[in-house]
Each structure stands twice: as structure tokens, then as C-alpha cells.
Amino acid sequence: MLQYDQLPLGSSLIDAELPDLEGRPCRLSDFKEPLLVVVFMCNHCPYVKGSIAEVVQLARKYAGKAAFVGINPNDYTRYPEDSPEGMRAFAQEHGIPFPYLLDESQATAKAYKALRTPEVFVFDAERKLRYRGRVNDQPKNPAGVTDHTLDAVLEALSQGKEPPVVQAEAIGCTIKWKPGNEPTVSVG
Numbered sequence: 001m002l003q004y005d006q007l008p009l010g011s012s013l014i015d016a017e018l019p020d021l022e023g024r025p026c027r028l029s030d031f032k033e034p035l036l037v038v039v040f041m042c043n044h045c046p047y048v049k050g051s052i053a054e055v056v057q058l059a060r061k062y063a064g065k066a067a068f069v070g071i072n073p074n075d076y077t078r079y080p081e082d083s084p085e086g087m088r089a090f091a092q093e094h095g096i097p098f099p100y101l102l103d104e105s106q107a108t109a110k111a112y113k114a115l116r117t118p119e120v121f122v123f124d125a126e127r128k129l130r131y132r133g134r135v136n137d138q139p140k141n142p143a144g145v146t147d148h149t150l151d152a153v154l155e156a157l158s159q160g161k162e163p164p165v166v167q168a169e170a171i172g173c174t175i176k177w178k179p180g181n182e183p184t185v186s187v188g
Helices: 045-063 086-092 107-112 149-158
Strands: 002-004 017-019 025-027 036-040 066-072 100-102 118-123 129-132 186-187
Touching: 017 100, 036 045, 036 107, 045 066, 045 086, 045 149, 086 100, 086 118, 118 149, 129 149
Parallel strands: 036 066, 066 100
Antiparallel strands: 002 186, 017 025, 036 118, 118 129
């Protein structure tokens, strides 16, 4: 069975400075809200397209309690829809109310050991990783969602409680790595 390394729960925030849609630098450690939600996402993935409305709704629901940031790590030379221009159009189309950053080098995705879009990492006030995984159980079928995983995690953490789940495998497209950037795999 193939196994990929994962960022361990309890890990400290891996800081990064990435450009936003206007090319301005945005640093992950600059967010001051009690929770930080880092979402690896892109524009072309049907799983992102199916779950972006819920992510936007959660960003609004938890405003002031949780900062959201989207990071697009995909190789847009091979997937042009994920280009900076595509990101701007996607953000406008879906009313994304949070920074949407470009990880052109893919170094941030590699540091987080992210594998999919969408894939979520939730950090607490001490910027320790408390949850990693999916947005919900049916990201391609919003009408069929029965488990709003990220919402349940944020609800608990925002009330100072333990999250009901700390890991739920991300459901989505694989990150489109540049040749040579693919994650290491171990056979176990």
C-alpha cells in the first residue's frame, strides 16, 4: 500500500508569504483571528467547484473567529484554468471573501504535505494544527452532503471545545505538481 507523509497534528503553523490576486505579499502569520483555516484549492477541480460555496459560507459564518486563506499550488502551465487570471475570475464568480494566494513554487504545498484540492488545515490560537482533511463528505455533490466536517470542527474550536474529528481524508483532485515536485511515497 502506498503511504504519503502527512503534517502531524499539533504541528506549528508553517509560515509562508505568497502573492494575493493583486500580487501583494500575504503572510500566513499575519492573521490575528483565533483560528486560521488554510485551504489548498484551485479553479478547475470539480471537488473545489462543488464545495467552494460551503467554504465561502463558513468564512462568513466564522468571520472574526477564523481567518480563511486559499492557496492554489497547481502547475498552471499544464492547467491554464488555474492561472492567476483564472484565480481572479474564480474568486469573483464565487464571491470569495478571503485572500486567495498563488503558490507558484509549490514549496508551501510541499511543506504542508498537501496532496489534494480542496485540502484543509485548521490551526488554533497558538497556531497548532488541530484538523486536517476535507470540507465535507460530498464535495462534488453539495445537495448530498451529510457531514459538514469543517463546520463541525470550527464550531467546536470556536467554543473552546475539542473538535469532533481531527482528521478526515481530503476528497478531491490531486495537486498538479510541476515535474520533479511530486511528493515522496513510501510503500507500507
